[in-house]
Amino acid sequence: MPFRIAVIPGDGIGPEVIAQGIRVLRAVDAPLDFVSYDLGAERYLRTGEIIPDPVFEELREASAIYFGAVGDPRVTNPHYAAGLLLRLRFELDLWVNLRPSRLLAPGMTPLKEAPSIDLVVVRENTEGAYVGIGGQFKRDTIDEIAIQEDVNTRKGVERIQRYAFQLAKQRRAAGHPGRLTMVDKSNALYLAHDLWQRVFAFERSRTPDIEAEHLFVDAAAMQLVKNPGHFDVVVTSNMFGDILSDLASELVGGLGQAPSGNINPDTGRGLFEPVHGSAPKHTGKGIANPFGAILAGAMMLRHLGEGRKADQIEAAVISAAGNGRTTRDLGGGLTTAAAADAVLSMQDPVLLAGAGPTTDRRDTPMRRSASADILAQRRAVRLRGVLRIRSRERDV
Secondary structure: OOEEEEEEEEOOOHHHHHHHHHHHHHHOOOOEEEEEOOOOHHHHHHHOOOOOHHHHHHHHHOOEEEEEEOOOOOOOOOHHHHHHHHHHHHHOOOOEEEEEEEOOOHHHOOOOOOOOOEEEEEEEOOOEHHHOOEEEEOOOOOOOEEEEOOEOOHHHHHHHHHHHHHHHHHHHHOOOOOOEEEEEOOOOOOOHHHHHHHHHHHHHHHOOOOOEEEEEHHHHHHHHHHOHHHOOEEEEOHHHHHHHHHHHHHHOOOHHHOEEEEEOOOOOOEEEEEOOOOOHHHOOOOOOOOHHHHHHHHHHHHHOOOHHHHHHHHHHHHHHHHOOOOEHHHOEOEOHHHHHHHHHHOOOHHHHHHOOOOOOOOOOOOOEOOOHHHHHHHHHHHHHHOOOOOHHHOOO
């Protein structure tokens, strides 16, 4: 019986990249039944609805959710994004946010030297500063007060750290270093993050065979840039995980190729998405990078027990990237659809014929728009000057 996949293309470039991800997923003949949902800015502007309760119940029963992006400059309601993506994370209790960062090809890093970068950030996904507890008093006056609570529960902190230690074990068995780094700011947030410290000490005592260390978040950010190859599994809070995973993504080529999985290991529910936001300025141009969505699809397959098919997709993406067959953000010259074609062509050639038509026929010949050295220099400039605020273009 096929897995029922709820597809939420969402806003901006979301529908464009998700369409290509579905092509690749269909090509590997995975047992997936895709059901698309009209959720996003268009529906909200048309009806005022974000997720109607009956639709939410259908999403709850899906085997997994395949999500594009959220954010539209026409929507000024600050509760819109929270009502869509954060509601799914919180109410489905998707407490693990997995954000792997893997260097697909050496020329894609902005670093002067190109170390092997292959790490995963394990981000607590249902607590912290994103839960929306707080308030405003005397708004728009000189005496305004704004309070946002950072919520940390023993249950939440224990389960995310325990999961990270188990992941480190699994990665070590698969040939990775298996080193775990717990990141907090307990020297300043000494009430909330003292809990993280105590849980870390306990979990480390329970798992003495795993190399485990602690870093404050500012030191972790510095070391990520200085020596990213040192890291294997990083576990941290919701906000710090959001920030550090974006930094790690930029070190391996940018947000366009970064996947993400939001999962509940207890219930088996999962939501898989590219890390990038909706990028309204790129919408409809056929230039969005589909690798993040494709790799998120591979994460979804692995979550559903289809590990070999996931490996096939990941290997094809790495081959396409290594051969320069990418969109221009990674130094290539392909459109969104052509980049997905490149991934398909790196698999069994029969798959390309069975993947369905591209949705964009403005495919350009494969080319490199810059040498690896020039591309690395450009990325170094981006990293120094554009670890950017993405406002409505950005997911959380």
